[in-house]
Amino acid sequence: MVLDPAHGGTDPGARGTGGIRESEIVLDFAAQVRRALESQGFQVVQTRQGNEDPSFDDRSALANAQSGAVFLTLHIASTGLPGTARVYVNSDLPVSGDVAGLISWDRAQTPFQGLSRKLGDLVQGLLAQRFKGSPSTAQTAAVRQLRTTAAPAIAVEISSVVVENRADLDRMAPGVADAIATGVAAFRPSYVVPTTRGGTP
Numbered sequence: 470m471v472l473d474p475a476h477g478g479t480d481p482g483a484r485g486t487g488g489i490r491e492s493e494i495v496l497d498f499a500a501q502v503r504r505a506l507e508s509q510g511f512q513v514v515q516t517r518q519g520n521e522d523p524s525f526d527d528r529s530a531l532a533n534a535q536s537g538a539v540f541l542t543l544h545i546a547s548t549g550l551p552g553t554a555r556v557y558v559n560s561d562l563p564v565s566g567d568v569a570g571l572i573s574w575d576r577a578q579t580p581f582q583g584l585s586r587k588l589g590d591l592v593q594g595l596l597a598q599r600f601k602g603s604p605s606t607a608q609t610a611a612v613r614q615l616r617t618t619a620a621p622a623i624a625v626e627i628s629s630v631v632v633e634n635r636a637d638l639d640r641m642a643p644g645v646a647d648a649i650a651t652g653v654a655a656f657r658p659s660y661v662v663p664t665t666r667g668g669t670p
């Protein structure tokens with residue numbers, strides 16, 4: 470399991486008027502998500518532990534280096550109804566015309582889109598039970614971090630940095646952590662690593 474607290478370093482992410490920085494809050498959320506996953510027996514690798522800013526490709530590489538990884542990037546949104554959470558999966562990409570049938574790095578997500586959708590819907594459903602007003606299924610978007618990731622991969626966006634008191638966000642962390650850990654555990658038995666090569670088997 471690769472857990473990605475988004476942004477960091479010179480990139481603070483979204484900022485609220487109350488001085489809330491997305492890059493700091495996602496680290497706190499990640500710590501709680503990590504504990505919840507570990508208590509379900511998952512091994513967790515984080516793309517950053519502190520205020521570093523690894524590149525998109527560095528973050529994807531952590532998942533792409535292992536077979537059977539699951540990737541989750543955590544964000545605090547600047548939009549959305551405060552107290553809700555949304556899951557995104559990468560939008561469908563045009564079919565590759567590569568002659569060799571190899572999937573290029575920037576389309577690494579393509580063979581995993583069905584699995585990502587399944588994982589995303591599971592986690593979103595669990596978030597909707599805990600946070601009223603959240604959507605019931607995952608949404609699609611062009612998410613740069615997910616596109617280069619060769620694993621089931623979702624983005625979780627928590628709303629939002631506009632809250633005046635960061636305690637309003639902190640209160641959501643245990644529910645977010647539990648929804649993610651429960652969703653990943655439910656997803657795991659259906660996860661069969663797809664082949665990344667095209668053509669005949």
Ligand SMILES: [Zn+2]
Pocket residue numbers: 475476482483491543544545
């Ligand atoms: Zn973000």
